[in-house]
Amino acid sequence: MELSFTQGRWNYESWGGFDPIPSSNAKPPGVELWAVFDAPQHLIDALWKNLTHTLSGLFCASINFLESSTAYSAPEWSFPPASGKLRYGTLPREAVCTENLTPWLKLLPCRDKAGISMLLDRPSIYRGFYHSQRLHLTSTGSGSEGMDPGIILEQTLTVVLQPDSQRASLAHASEKHIQPSWSLSSIFGKQISGRCVLAETSNVYFLLDRGLVAELEHIHKENEKSEENVLISEKFWNNPSFELSAKPDRIFIEESSLLSKNASVLYKFEIEKYGESEPFDLGLFWKTPVVWLCQQAPLHANRFLMGSGNERGAIAISLKSTQSSEGFMGSNSNDERCELRVDVFQVVPWYVKVYFHSLQVFVDQQPKAVSDIIEKIHVSPSKDKVSPGVMELVLTLPCSVSSAVLTIEFDKGFLHIDEYPPDANQGFDIPSAIVSFPDFHARMVFLENDSLNKSPEKSPVMSYTEVLLVPLTTPDFSMPYNVITITCTVFALYFGSLLNALRRRVAEEERFLKDK
Amino acid sequence: MLIRATGQNLRLAYLRSLESLDLVKQIDVSEFLFSGDIAALIYLCNPFTIVACVGLSTSPIENMAVVLCLYGACSRLIPLAAFGWVIATHLSLYPAILIIPVIFLLGCGPDSPPRKLFLQRHQQKEVLNQSKLPPGFSWGPIIHFAFWAFLWSVYVLVLCGISLKQFGGLWEMFKSTYGFILTVEDLSPNIGVLWYFFAEVFEFFRNFFLIVFHVNILFMILPLAIRLRHRPCYLAFVYVAICSMLKSYPSFECTSFNDVSLLEMRALNIARLGSHCITYACNMQFSLFLFCGYVGVSLLSPVMHNLWIWRGTGNANFYFTTAMVYACLQIVLVVEGVSAMLNHDRKLRILITGKPQDAKS
Numbered sequence: 001m002e003l004s005f006t007q008g009r010w011n012y013e014s015w016g017g018f019d020p021i022p023s024s025n026a027k028p029p030g031v032e033l034w035a036v037f038d039a040p041q042h043l044i045d046a047l048w049k050n051l052t053h054t055l056s057g058l059f060c061a062s063i064n065f066l067e068s069s070t071a072y073s074a075p076e077w078s079f080p081p082a083s084g085k086l087r088y089g090t091l092p093r094e095a096v097c098t099e100n101l102t103p104w105l106k107l108l109p110c111r112d113k114a115g116i117s118m119l120l121d122r123p124s125i126y127r128g129f130y131h132s133q134r135l136h137l138t139s140t141g142s143g144s145e146g147m148d149p150g151i152i153l154e155q156t157l158t159v160v161l162q163p164d165s166q167r168a169s170l171a172h173a174s175e176k177h178i179q180p181s182w183s184l185s186s187i188f189g190k191q192i193s194g195r196c197v198l199a200e201t202s203n204v205y206f207l208l209d210r211g212l213v214a215e216l217e218h219i220h221k222e223n224e225k226s227e228e229n230v231l232i233s234e235k236f237w238n239n240p241s242f243e244l245s246a247k248p249d250r251i252f253i254e255e256s257s258l259l260s261k262n263a264s265v266l267y268k269f270e271i272e273k274y275g276e277s278e279p280f281d282l283g284l285f286w287k288t289p290v291v292w293l294c295q296q297a298p299l300h301a302n303r304f305l306m307g308s309g310n311e312r313g314a315i316a317i318s319l320k321s322t323q324s325s326e327g328f329m330g331s332n333s334n335d336e337r338c339e340l341r342v343d344v345f346q347v348v349p350w351y352v353k354v355y356f357h358s359l360q361v362f363v364d365q366q367p368k369a370v371s372d373i374i375e376k377i378h379v380s381p382s383k384d385k386v387s388p389g390v391m392e393l394v395l396t397l398p399c400s401v402s403s404a405v406l407t408i409e410f411d412k413g414f415l416h417i418d419e420y421p422p423d424a425n426q427g428f429d430i431p432s433a434i435v436s437f438p439d440f441h442a443r444m445v446f447l448e449n450d451s452l453n454k455s456p457e458k459s460p461v462m463s464y465t466e467v468l469l470v471p472l473t474t475p476d477f478s479m480p481y482n483v484i485t486i487t488c489t490v491f492a493l494y495f496g497s498l499l500n501a502l503r504r505r506v507a508e509e510e511r512f513l514k515d516k
Numbered sequence: 517m518l519i520r521a522t523g524q525n526l527r528l529a530y531l532r533s534l535e536s537l538d539l540v541k542q543i544d545v546s547e548f549l550f551s552g553d554i555a556a557l558i559y560l561c562n563p564f565t566i567v568a569c570v571g572l573s574t575s576p577i578e579n580m581a582v583v584l585c586l587y588g589a590c591s592r593l594i595p596l597a598a599f600g601w602v603i604a605t606h607l608s609l610y611p612a613i614l615i616i617p618v619i620f621l622l623g624c625g626p627d628s629p630p631r632k633l634f635l636q637r638h639q640q641k642e643v644l645n646q647s648k649l650p651p652g653f654s655w656g657p658i659i660h661f662a663f664w665a666f667l668w669s670v671y672v673l674v675l676c677g678i679s680l681k682q683f684g685g686l687w688e689m690f691k692s693t694y695g696f697i698l699t700v701e702d703l704s705p706n707i708g709v710l711w712y713f714f715a716e717v718f719e720f721f722r723n724f725f726l727i728v729f730h731v732n733i734l735f736m737i738l739p740l741a742i743r744l745r746h747r748p749c750y751l752a753f754v755y756v757a758i759c760s761m762l763k764s765y766p767s768f769e770c771t772s773f774n775d776v777s778l779l780e781m782r783a784l785n786i787a788r789l790g791s792h793c794i795t796y797a798c799n800m801q802f803s804l805f806l807f808c809g810y811v812g813v814s815l816l817s818p819v820m821h822n823l824w825i826w827r828g829t830g831n832a833n834f835y836f837t838t839a840m841v842y843a844c845l846q847i848v849l850v851v852e853g854v855s856a857m858l859n860h861d862r863k864l865r866i867l868i869t870g871k872p873q874d875a876k877s
Binding site for chain 2 (some may be wrong): 019138308309311327384385413414416417418473474475476479480483484485487490491493494497498499501502504
């Protein structure tokens with residue numbers, strides 16, 4: 001099961017989309033919940049209802065809105081471990097605040113009173129661009145890996161913050177950003193003073209992405225002709241590029257990945273050694289300006305609405321190639337028929353009635369036949385007020401694609417006045433679509449002698465598109481009584497006048513016959 | 517074509533009945549307008565019909581089934597009538613109430629003045645010529661009709677069942693077609709008044725109002741049948757008119773059909789009853805008002821729809837107002853049509869009995 005609360009949108013262009021961090025931690029805005037059940041098929045919906053209610057009470061959020069069948073769906077192959085027993089639901093409009101963070105923190109052994117979570121200063125977290133708290137629950141009931149049957153709970157809080165030094169000089173930061181100098185105390189206003197006594201291990205990791213490592217080595221080579229591996233030598237604080245304020249306990253280098261010859265560097269700081277008297281404060285000071293961008297996913301996914309008026313429109317998903325895609329294609333371009341596989345999963349609520357037959361594909365601005373590009377498609381059309389419309393696609397695009405667009409048309413429905421949210425004229429949300437690239441796996445493996453540091457979960461590179469806001473026609477909410485009385489008046493008019501016309505002659509006839 | 521044939525049948529029946537009333541001399545037969553032809557022309561040239569065909573809707577097919585049924589009943593072609601009735605009911609639920617006029621048509625024969633008149637007439641002359649009386653109510657054709665209707669409906673249901681086996685079978689079909697009509701699930705705006713009503717009504721009362729609105733149609737069957745049983749063709753057209761007005765998802769096509777049917781009946785009534793009648797005859801009083809009303813509504817309604825949905829400057833109330841005016845116009849049309857027919861019968865009665873006109877006419 002995975003539950004995530006997110007506020008803000010992950011900026012794939014600036015913050016990357018290829019590493020494990022974006023792939024597993026970039027979540028759609030609002031609440032996202034998916035769960036795989038180990039139960040007979042007919043019981044799963046009831047179990048899902050129970051789950052949503054329980055989580056809603058636990059996290060002070062309105063996850064119970066996901067209980068009705070119009071809110072969740074059952075994707076077939078978009079989530080790898082599934083097969084009919086997975087249920088997926090999202091609430092795009094859910095706001096995340098400290099009331100959701102507090103129960104999440106309560107699940108930690110020391111809450112936010114001791115250990116690393118002491119850093120979680122609410123104002124600094126909520127001042128950032130993006131924050132997301134994620135809960136991942138796995139049950140190892142089978143015990144196949146030699147572990148005792150139990151439940152593994154993994155909690156992740158992802159925050160994207162802007163250091164003060166960069167905030168001041170934000171004039172020209174459009175594409176590439178100069179790396180800012182920061183420290184934990186400057187961002188959070190606190191330092192870590194000791195570890196949580198209930199924790200088995202308490203560590204802080206500092207990761208230098210492989211692109212950054214390549215950039216730094218490039219700078220070294222330009223400046224001095226010295227040896228490589230300056231970063232991992234013991235005298236690392238003589239590094240010409242940057243300086244760390246604390247000494248790492250261990251340094252890991254990523255196993256050479258297939259796609260680039262550079263390796264990420266991971267520094268590990270153990271908090272056990274620090275305490276009240278000697279708090280831990282990690283700071284990074286750049287000696288020379290370094291410009292670097294995170295690596296992005298092969299195609300950048302965007303989604304937008306087309307059309308005007310409140311009767312019909314169209315949804316378009318556009319995939320544009322990014323700069324880092326050249327690196328991928330280089331390794332695969334041995335054969336001319338290299339193809340890039342893209343999976344698209346989209347759920348659309350029932351009041352946006354999508355016409356799946358109107359799906360069109362444009363590759364490099366040329367319309368293509370649907371059967372050329374789409375390898376597999378699974379569609380579950382929406383039923384009014386019963387279930388949403390689900391679309392799962394597998395596309396195979398040529399590697400040299402520069403842009404691909406999928407368009408699909410829809411009609412807008414009309415709801416009962418009870419079904420509109422309080423601010424009806426704002427519109428309704430279509431949840432994010434998931435675009436994933438199964439050919440590429442986002443993982444980093446760090447080996448140090450005999451122990452495996454980061455567990456290499458095989459998860460494909462995933463990105464979420466934007467949430468769409470669809471305005472629907474609204475009736476006049478102030479008029480229920482008026483409408484009821486006026487309509488009933490019309491019916492009474494019909495009833496009365498027709499009966500009168502029928503009745504009148506009968507009386508005359510009777511009078512006439514009596515006279516006779 | 518069928519409308520024309522039905523009109524011809526009715527005209528012949530009318531002539532026959534008038535003959536038996538010895539009124540032929542008093543009527544100028546040449547003034548009989550060719551009601552069937554006019555009705556067919558009006559139907560085909562009606563802008564509503566043309567617009568409905570352009571919009572690729574299937575309601576002309578439903579109307580054709582209804583006319584087929586009535587033509588078959590008028591011409592005593594019982595299998596055809598049964599087929600038309602079954603198909604019309606299958607396509608939309610409301611023609612099911614046409615079973616009553618069809619029974620009358622098959623039992624009594626086409627439109628004729630009430631039997632009382634014949635009896636009165638002949639009582640005065642003290643001549644009882646049995647051959648001139650219209651035939652009484654006979655059960656034979658009814659049973660024949662019931663058999664054929666049963667046969668056709670079994671045939672249709674079996675075909676539907678076979679073709680829908682993988683989609684849930686017959687029950688699913690009934691739920692989706694009849695259930696949809698009866699429970700008004702889809703609230704998209706249309707020219708009727710029920711969509712806005714069911715979008716705004718409170719959930720607590722929804723079932724109650726559903727029942728009330730559908731019973732409104734059913735309730736009028738009996739009084740109309742009692743009053744107009746000697747004119748089953750006209751009864752059928754009045755039923756069609758009421759259905760097109762009160763159904764859950766009306767359309768312009770239904771209106772054009774009932775317009776034309778009522779006009780045809782009125783064309784029959786325009787037959788002069790001789791110089792004894794004042795020219796009032798049975799014309800409707802509100803014809804100009806209704807005509808202008810229809811033109812106005814058909815012009816304003818798309819404008820209001822555009823304002824509300826496409827431009828966002830209007831409100832749902834604008835469009836709903838045009839729908840309400842439309843409903844009122846149809847009410848006036850139906851009520852005046854029924855009054856006109858009843859007036860016509862009164863005139864006939866007065867002619868026969870020779871009594872002076874009542875003060876209240």
